[in-house]
Amino acid sequence: MADNVIEARGLLKTYGSQRAVDAIDLDIQRGEIFGLLGPNGAGKTTTILMMLGLTEISGGTVQVLGFNPVREPLEVKRRVGYLPDAVGFYDHLTAHENLAYTARLLAIPRSQSGRRIMEALESVKLADVAGKRVATFSRGMRQRLGIAEIVMKQAEVAILDEPTSGLDPHATFELLEMIRGLKRAGVAVLLSSHLLDRVQSVCDRVALFNKGKIALMGTVVQLANQVLGAGHPFLVEAQGADIAGALRGIEGVQTVVPEGEGGWRVMADRDVRAAAAQRIVSVGGSLTRLADLQPSLEEVYTRYFQEARHAA
Numbered sequence: 001m002a003d004n005v006i007e008a009r010g011l012l013k014t015y016g017s018q019r020a021v022d023a024i025d026l027d028i029q030r031g032e033i034f035g036l037l038g039p040n041g042a043g044k045t046t047t048i049l050m051m052l053g054l055t056e057i058s059g060g061t062v063q064v065l066g067f068n069p070v071r072e073p074l075e076v077k078r079r080v081g082y083l084p085d086a087v088g089f090y091d092h093l094t095a096h097e098n099l100a101y102t103a104r105l106l107a108i109p110r111s112q113s114g115r116r117i118m119e120a121l122e123s124v125k126l127a128d129v130a131g132k133r134v135a136t137f138s139r140g141m142r143q144r145l146g147i148a149e150i151v152m153k154q155a156e157v158a159i160l161d162e163p164t165s166g167l168d169p170h171a172t173f174e175l176l177e178m179i180r181g182l183k184r185a186g187v188a189v190l191l192s193s194h195l196l197d198r199v200q201s202v203c204d205r206v207a208l209f210n211k212g213k214i215a216l217m218g219t220v221v222q223l224a225n226q227v228l229g230a231g232h233p234f235l236v237e238a239q240g241a242d243i244a245g246a247l248r249g250i251e252g253v254q255t256v257v258p259e260g261e262g263g264w265r266v267m268a269d270r271d272v273r274a275a276a277a278q279r280i281v282s283v284g285g286s287l288t289r290l291a292d293l294q295p296s297l298e299e300v301y302t303r304y305f306q307e308a309r310h311a312a
């Protein structure tokens with residue numbers, strides 16, 4: 001399966017006559033962070049549960065690291081780390097004891113488990129509370145312990161269901177940093193979320209779910225091009241000349257719209273920022289800011305669902 005760690009083809013889950021997951025095709029590549037996005041009930045969790053062999057598949061196929069999660073659930077569980085929405089640790093045990101328990105279930109040799117547990121706890125900054133009972137942990141600490149379990153396991157794939165929900169901004173920032181750490185260690189990460197700005201900051205690619213189907217899939221820029229139209233928007237702040245006139249004269253520039261005090265939002269059919277900087281200087285202007293305007297996933301998502309509602 002080339003460099004794909006997960007491959008789904010026509011993957012289907014029905015509940016009675018309802019298609020919770022409607023024949024999706026999905027490839028997750030080694031070492032990427034992939035986001036499953038979509039409103040409540042769109043089918044994200046059901047897709048994850050099928051990949052883990054935790055719910056029956058109604059049709060199609062899914063392979064995880066070359067294994068069939070229905071027929072070979074233990075092979076999948078051994079190699080895949082899973083962080084569910086509510087992480088299930090034993091409250092009366094310490095962080096260290098919880099990981100030691102998992103290590104025993106995974107049959108990690110005792111000669112290795114002590115070191116692997118401490119390294120994993122250090123990697124998520126929980127080493128100093130290793131001896132504290134999990135009952136005393138905040139949600140952020142429990143999520144980090146979940147990541148530590150994935151690190152200790154040396155999983156090749158991590159599947160995280162709404163990992164940052166219920167976390168404050170600082171705890172979210174820390175957790176996302178740890179998710180990036182998993183990627184740096186070569187782990188493929190699949191995460192579901194409805195918190196779009198946070199997903200945008202960490203995901204290489206995303207799939208937008210709608211009513212059990214994948215409506216859009218690709219990088220944030222690709223999705224923005226599909227939904228909002230192609231183009232390179234950027235922001236210019238400059239004074240001292242006819243800046244708008246200078247910008248409009250550049251080949252490829254489509255629109256120049258004033259934005260704020262001494263600012264313009266420029267849309268071009270290609271990246272013309274270097275030409276814009278030269279032109280402003282050559283007409284005697286003084287350039288104070290030239291910023292790429294990354295499309296926001298929030299805009300893509302909102303526009304997509306507005307259009308989907310109109311079409312319905």
Ligand SMILES: Nc1ncnc2c1ncn2[C@@H]1O[C@H](COP(=O)(O)OP(=O)(O)OP(=O)(O)O)[C@@H](O)[C@H]1O
Nearest residue numbers: 015020021038039040041042043044045046047209
């Ligand atoms: N055990 C079940 N029995 C019947 N219907 C179910 C079951 N589990 C999920 N569904 C339905 O399948 C659809 C997809 O649910 P799923 O939980 O996968 O969505 P989701 O995108 O993960 O949403 P959320 O963000 O709310 O978890 C929903 O309509 C849901 O009601």
